[in-house]
Amino acid sequence: MRDHLFRALADPTRRKILELLAAKDRTAGELAEEFPIAFASVSHHLGVLKNAGLVAVEREGQHMRYRLNTTVFQDIARYIAKTFSGGTDA
Amino acid sequence: MRDHLFRALADPTRRKILELLAAKDRTAGELAEEFPIAFASVSHHLGVLKNAGLVAVEREGQHMRYRLNTTVFQDIARYIAKTFSGGTDA
DNA sequence: ACAATATTTAGATGTTTGTCTAATTATCTC
DNA sequence: GAGATAATTAGACAAACATCTAAATATTGT
Secondary structure: OHHHHHHHHOOHHHHHHHHHHHHOOEEHHHHHHOOOOOHHHHHHHHHHHHHOOOEEEEEEOOEEEEEEOHHHHHHHHHHHHHHOOOOOOO | OHHHHHHHHOOHHHHHHHHHHHHOOEEHHHHHHOOOOOHHHHHHHHHHHHHOOOEEEEEEOOEEEEEEOHHHHHHHHHHHHHHOOOOOOO
């Protein structure tokens, strides 16, 4: 369960996508333009991020608007700080 | 550079190792006993974690004692909380 | 120096993953 | 409804990865 999450964060392209979304929401196309890889590849990455619960999608006409799921990141940050700093709990 | 770090965290066995080390320092052998995989495989994981700067090693006679590099985790937690929560900076 | 114990490194193998192109689905406009 | 645009899904492929066994390195004790 946390597996999807960490696995999703492991790819640099996906982290870049998340950073872009942190600045502002974007459509799949706007995101894809930022990368030198194929449109379909970015779409695949977006699927992984969505599946991990890191981003949310909403249709907007013919576009798909992606936004960051900010709350999840605070959870992750908390988990890491707690679990791996001698804390007894996970 | 951050790549090694996130990639290291992506594997569940490695995260388990980190959790064990969070409780207390252990030798490679003590860690290996906790997993159903081959000794050499655990050693490989330890190498990855060390390479990522997540753990430190110290020889202790014929044993190798591993300990968590706690400060790094606070950095990661901070990075995640900041970068992916609308912050402008990385 | 030799045998035993602890750990890492090397080489091989099956699986997963990121990427691509091509095909498909969905929406909008005419 | 046909055509255009936006995005995802399918199928293929090469690179990366986790795992294994076997060999190598390091340390201790006799």
